[in-house]
Amino acid sequence: MSTQTKANIPDVTLNDGKIMPQLGFGVWQVEGDDIVPSVKTALEAGYRSLDTAAAYGNQPGVGQAIRESGVPREEIFLTTKLWSDKHGDAMAGIQESLDQMQEEFLDLYLVHWPRPKQGLYVEAWKGLIACRDAGKTRSIGVSNYTQRHLTEIIEATGVTPAVNQIELHPYFQQREMRAFHADHSIITESWSPLGQGGEVLRDPVITTIAEAHGKTPAQVVLRWHMDLGLVTIPKSVTPERIRENLDVFDFKLSPDDLKKIEGLDRGQRLGGDPATADW
Numbered sequence: 436m437s438t439q440t441k442a443n444i445p446d447v448t449l450n451d452g453k454i455m456p457q458l459g460f461g462v463w464q465v466e467g468d469d470i471v472p473s474v475k476t477a478l479e480a481g482y483r484s485l486d487t488a489a490a491y492g493n494q495p496g497v498g499q500a501i502r503e504s505g506v507p508r509e510e511i512f513l514t515t516k517l518w519s520d521k522h523g524d525a526m527a528g529i530q531e532s533l534d535q536m537q538e539e540f541l542d543l544y545l546v547h548w549p550r551p552k553q554g555l556y557v558e559a560w561k562g563l564i565a566c567r568d569a570g571k572t573r574s575i576g577v578s579n580y581t582q583r584h585l586t587e588i589i590e591a592t593g594v595t596p597a598v599n600q601i602e603l604h605p606y607f608q609q610r611e612m613r614a615f616h617a618d619h620s621i622i623t624e625s626w627s628p629l630g631q632g633g634e635v636l637r638d639p640v641i642t643t644i645a646e647a648h649g650k651t652p653a654q655v656v657l658r659w660h661m662d663l664g665l666v667t668i669p670k671s672v673t674p675e676r677i678r679e680n681l682d683v684f685d686f687k688l689s690p691d692d693l694k695k696i697e698g699l700d701r702g703q704r705l706g707g708d709p710a711t712a713d714w
């Protein structure tokens with residue numbers, strides 16, 4: 436059913452006092468003719484948070500979908516990310532993203548990867564602070580920063596990121612990072628929350644819990660992210676799945692369900708290791 440109204444999604448409060456929806460829509464690898472209809476379907480279904488990046492090549496489509504959706508811009512929490520080629524000039528990066536989306540401001544701007552070999556991740560963070568001070572974005576954060584990178588940028592600037600967006604799913608639960616973030620009032624945002632739709636969703640622990648609740652494996656995994664207090668941004672181009680992924684607020688996982696899912700952690704990354712990734 437298309438509602439055009441905000442779904443019943445809880446908010447989290449960031450360390451700068453701003454509010455962010457706990458569940459949003461991610462658009463990595465949503466390309467070509469898919470981007471505009473997918474984002475419009477998500478907004479119609481009730482998503483009010485969108486996660487894109489300069490590197491995804493789909494910012495113009497995200498902007499177009501927002502304009503065509505009829506949803507007021509003020510109702511939408513819009514995130515994009517600075518790519519590593521612009522670590523030395525974040526202001527140019529954010530302006531290019533805003534221009535591509537035909538937007539005046541972002542809600543959240545993230546440094547996409549630290550790319551330690553390039554050695555500009557502190558510089559990039561200083562650039563994001565300047566973007567915020569110039570009113571180009573309301574909040575600033577990072578993605579794929581390790582504890583070392585976070586410590587360095589906080590020490591260098593005195594400004595703590597509102598969010599660190601990191602790979603996190605039942606096979607890669609990031610307990611240490613979550614504890615570090617909690618200690619520093621940084622919100623943990625899970626990327627690839629569904630394990631990219633792979634093995635995690637076929638795991639017998641997940642499918643058994645799903646059957647018991649009359650929900651799908653994806654809904655159980657997303658409910659788990661919600662129960663851990665994480666922010667997340669599942670991606671799909673299939674309208675039924677886009678709606679399914681939002682329909683996670685009418686059931687609860689039991690303490691026993693949560694314990695079983697906790698037991699699935701294998702320390703298994705699907706993406707790059709931020710300590711070494713050179714992109």
Ligand code: NAD
Pocket residue numbers: 460461462463464486487547578579600601625626627628629630631632633636651653654668669670671672676677679680706
């Ligand atoms: P995801 O875990 O959200 O999985 C998406 C895939 O899962 C889909 O392509 C589809 O195959 C499957 N799927 C989706 N809904 C389903 C359902 N209901 N039932 C069954 N299968 C389903 O993976 P993702 O796209 O990698 O991550 C989500 C978002 O996180 C991205 O779109 C992007 O916005 C962000 N992200 C950020 C980074 C980063 O470096 N910051 C890296 C990767 C992803």
